[in-house]
Amino acid sequence: MGQRLCVLLNIFLTLLILGCDKPAQTPATTQAVDARAVRVVSLTPAGTNLLVAMGMKDQIVGVSAYEADIQLRDKLPKVGDYQRIDWEQLSAIKPTHLIVQGLRDRLPAGIEERCAAMNIQVVILQIDRLKDIYAAITQLGAALHADDAAKKTVTDLQARLTPRTNPAASNASFTALVLIGDEGKLVVGTDNYINDVLELSGAKNAVAAPGYLMLDVEKGRSLAPDVVFILAPRTNPQTDPKLDNAANRRNNVDAKSILIASDKWPAIKTDRVYAMTDADALLPGANVANVYDFFVRHLKQIPPQDNPPPGSGP
Amino acid sequence: MKRFDLQTLGVTLFASLLVWMAAASVGLLVGSTGTIGAPTADQMSIRLHTHVLPASMIGAALAMAGVTYQAILRNPLADPYLLGASGGAMLASYVWRLQGVASIAVIGAISPHAFALAGSLLAITIVLLGAGWRGRLDPVTAILVGVVINSLCGALFMLLNAIYRDLPGSGGILTFLVGDIQTTASSAHVAASAWMIGIGGVLLMLMTPYLNVVRLSEDEARSLGVSVQRVRWGGLLVASFVTAAAVAISGPIGFIGLICPHIARWFIGNDNRKLLPVAAALGAGLLTLADVLARYLLGSPHVATLIPVGVITACIGGPFLLLILARIKQ
Incomplete structure (x- = not known):
C-alpha cells in the first residue's frame, strides 16, 4: 500500500512541478522595434516621469499602483509595483518594455525570468544622484530606440538646472x-x-x-x-x-x-x-x-x- | 485501529482531490483585477502557474504540517505559524538574502530553503524548551512561546530591514512579513519548494499510522512497538521541512495549519491516515480561495493594491483560534 501511495503522490508532485516550472509563455527572440512601436509598462513613477519628459507618454501602456501621475494612474492598467507584478495584465497589455527602479541584485529573480519568457525587455533604472537622472534618460533612450528624444531631454533639463553660484545673485551662504x-x-x-x-x-x-x-x-x-x-x-x-x-x-x-x-x-x-x-x-x-x-x-x-x-x- | 485499505485511501484521495479542484476552478475563473469569467488560454496559464498551483502547494504544505504538529504535540492549537516555525523560517530565509550570506551559501536554489529549515527547527526547539516541563508540553504555553518567537522574528526582520533596506525578497517587506503568494519568485525556487513539499508530504503520509499511535499514552504506544520519541522527532523534522519549503517562497502565511486539520476532523474524524490528505486538500483549497478573494477585492475602488493572502487567512484564522480556545475551556 505504501508503494502505491508513493506512486500516486509522485505522479501528483511531478504534475505540480511541471506546472510550476513551466514558463507562462514560450520564449521568443527579441525583435527590433522603433520608438513608435514600443509599448512601455513603467512600474516606477520616476520612470514614468522621465518617459513623459521624453515625449513618450503615448507609449506608456501600464503603470504602478503607486503612480504619481494621477491622470495616467486613473487611465491606464495598474500592473503592480517593483516587487509584485500582475502577470495576467502584463500578458494582456503585451508591452515591449518594463521599467523598474532599483539595484539589479535586489530585484526578485522571477521578474527578469518571466519577462524574458514573455519577450519583454526589463529596463532597470538606478537613480541616486542628479547625474543618475541624466544617465537614466540616456539609458531609456537607448532601450526604447529614442536616443534623440533622450539627448534633447537631457539638454533641456541641464539648461533648466543652471547652477546659481554667484553669491551676489544667490543666497549661497544660506x-x-x-x-x-x-x-x-x-x-x-x-x-x-x-x-x-x-x-x-x-x-x-x-x-x-x-x-x-x-x-x-x-x-x-x-x-x-x-x-x-x-x-x-x-x-x-x-x-x-x-x-x-x-x-x-x-x-x-x-x-x-x-x-x-x-x-x-x-x-x-x-x-x-x-x-x-x-x-x-x-x-x-x-x-x-x-x-x-x-x-x-x-x-x-x-x-x-x-x-x-x-x-x-x- | 481500523484497517485502512487501498479502497478507503483511494476514496479519501479522490474526495480530497475534488475539494481542491473545486477551489482551483474558482481560482481559474477570477482574474487578477477581480473580473469573473471564463479565461483565455493565456489567462488560464498565468492564473494556474502564478496563483492556483503555488497557493495550492503552500496551503497543502502548511495544512500537512499543522496535522503533524497537532498529532505529535497532542496540541489542538499547534500550527506552524502559532508555534513560531513559520516566523523562524521567514527570518532565516531573509537572512539568506543578506549580502555575503548568499554568496557563502553555494547550494543554489535550495539555499533559502535550507536556511528556512534551520530557522524553522530552531524556532520549534525553542518552543519545546520553553513550553516543556518535566517531559510535558502545555498546549497554551507552547502557543504563548510560539507567539513570542513570532514577535521576536518579526522584530529582527524589521531590524535587518532597517539596516540593510529592501533586501532582494520576493514580495516586499510587508508581504514577506504577513505572507503572500509571491508572483516574482524564481521558477527554480518554486520548483525546489515543490520537490520539498512533495517529498515531505510522502514521508508524512507514510508516518500517519505512527502519528495515530502517538496520540495514545507513551506506554500504550510502546506496547504497540512504536517509539514515541522517534516518531515525535521524525514528525517535527519533516513538518518543519515542509513548513520551511512553503515559507521560503511565501513568507509566514498564518492559520492554514490550524484551520484545515480541524475542519477535516469535523468530517472524517481523528484518523491521521485520512486526515492528512483531506487537510492537505482543504489547505490547498482554502489558500487558493483566500488568493481568489484578494484578487476579487482588487476590483473594488476602495482597494488600491493586492491584499496579501496572509492578511485574509489571519482574518479567518483569528476568530477560529478563539473558537477552539473556547471549546478547550468547555
Whole structure:
C-alpha cells in the first residue's frame, strides 16, 4: 500500500512541478522595434516621469499602483509595483518594455525570468544622484530606440538646472533644511539628487550627513537652518481622496513635529518655511527642474540684507 | 485501529482531490483585477502557474504540517505559524538574502530553503524548551512561546530591514512579513519548494499510522512497538521541512495549519491516515480561495493594491483560534 501511495503522490508532485516550472509563455527572440512601436509598462513613477519628459507618454501602456501621475494612474492598467507584478495584465497589455527602479541584485529573480519568457525587455533604472537622472534618460533612450528624444531631454533639463553660484545673485551662504514626507521627521542629507538640486539652487544643506535621515527634536535643536523646504507629495492612493484637491493638500502639510520644537531656528523666526505638495515633488525624474525652481523662487524672495554672515550655520 | 485499505485511501484521495479542484476552478475563473469569467488560454496559464498551483502547494504544505504538529504535540492549537516555525523560517530565509550570506551559501536554489529549515527547527526547539516541563508540553504555553518567537522574528526582520533596506525578497517587506503568494519568485525556487513539499508530504503520509499511535499514552504506544520519541522527532523534522519549503517562497502565511486539520476532523474524524490528505486538500483549497478573494477585492475602488493572502487567512484564522480556545475551556 505504501508503494502505491508513493506512486500516486509522485505522479501528483511531478504534475505540480511541471506546472510550476513551466514558463507562462514560450520564449521568443527579441525583435527590433522603433520608438513608435514600443509599448512601455513603467512600474516606477520616476520612470514614468522621465518617459513623459521624453515625449513618450503615448507609449506608456501600464503603470504602478503607486503612480504619481494621477491622470495616467486613473487611465491606464495598474500592473503592480517593483516587487509584485500582475502577470495576467502584463500578458494582456503585451508591452515591449518594463521599467523598474532599483539595484539589479535586489530585484526578485522571477521578474527578469518571466519577462524574458514573455519577450519583454526589463529596463532597470538606478537613480541616486542628479547625474543618475541624466544617465537614466540616456539609458531609456537607448532601450526604447529614442536616443534623440533622450539627448534633447537631457539638454533641456541641464539648461533648466543652471547652477546659481554667484553669491551676489544667490543666497549661497544660506543654510536650508529639506524635510520630506508629511511626518516632518525625515530630512535630506548629502549625496542624493535633492541635495544636488539644492546646491545648484544656491543654498547649502543644513545637514552634513549623507543620505536621508530621521530627525528628532534633539538633533533638530543642533541645527539652525535659515530656510526650511518641505517636499510632501500627497499621491499615495491610500491617503484620503480629499487630499487630491490641491488646496486641501497645501493645508494638510503637517510636517510640524520638528518645526514646532524648533522655534529657535532662524527659518521659523522669520517664517521661511515653504512647502511643495506637487504629486511629483519627490520623484527622481525630470520634475527635479520644478523642485529647483521652487528652491530658487523662495531663496530669491529673501532680501540680500537678510543674508547672514558666512559660517553662521552649524 | 481500523484497517485502512487501498479502497478507503483511494476514496479519501479522490474526495480530497475534488475539494481542491473545486477551489482551483474558482481560482481559474477570477482574474487578477477581480473580473469573473471564463479565461483565455493565456489567462488560464498565468492564473494556474502564478496563483492556483503555488497557493495550492503552500496551503497543502502548511495544512500537512499543522496535522503533524497537532498529532505529535497532542496540541489542538499547534500550527506552524502559532508555534513560531513559520516566523523562524521567514527570518532565516531573509537572512539568506543578506549580502555575503548568499554568496557563502553555494547550494543554489535550495539555499533559502535550507536556511528556512534551520530557522524553522530552531524556532520549534525553542518552543519545546520553553513550553516543556518535566517531559510535558502545555498546549497554551507552547502557543504563548510560539507567539513570542513570532514577535521576536518579526522584530529582527524589521531590524535587518532597517539596516540593510529592501533586501532582494520576493514580495516586499510587508508581504514577506504577513505572507503572500509571491508572483516574482524564481521558477527554480518554486520548483525546489515543490520537490520539498512533495517529498515531505510522502514521508508524512507514510508516518500517519505512527502519528495515530502517538496520540495514545507513551506506554500504550510502546506496547504497540512504536517509539514515541522517534516518531515525535521524525514528525517535527519533516513538518518543519515542509513548513520551511512553503515559507521560503511565501513568507509566514498564518492559520492554514490550524484551520484545515480541524475542519477535516469535523468530517472524517481523528484518523491521521485520512486526515492528512483531506487537510492537505482543504489547505490547498482554502489558500487558493483566500488568493481568489484578494484578487476579487482588487476590483473594488476602495482597494488600491493586492491584499496579501496572509492578511485574509489571519482574518479567518483569528476568530477560529478563539473558537477552539473556547471549546478547550468547555
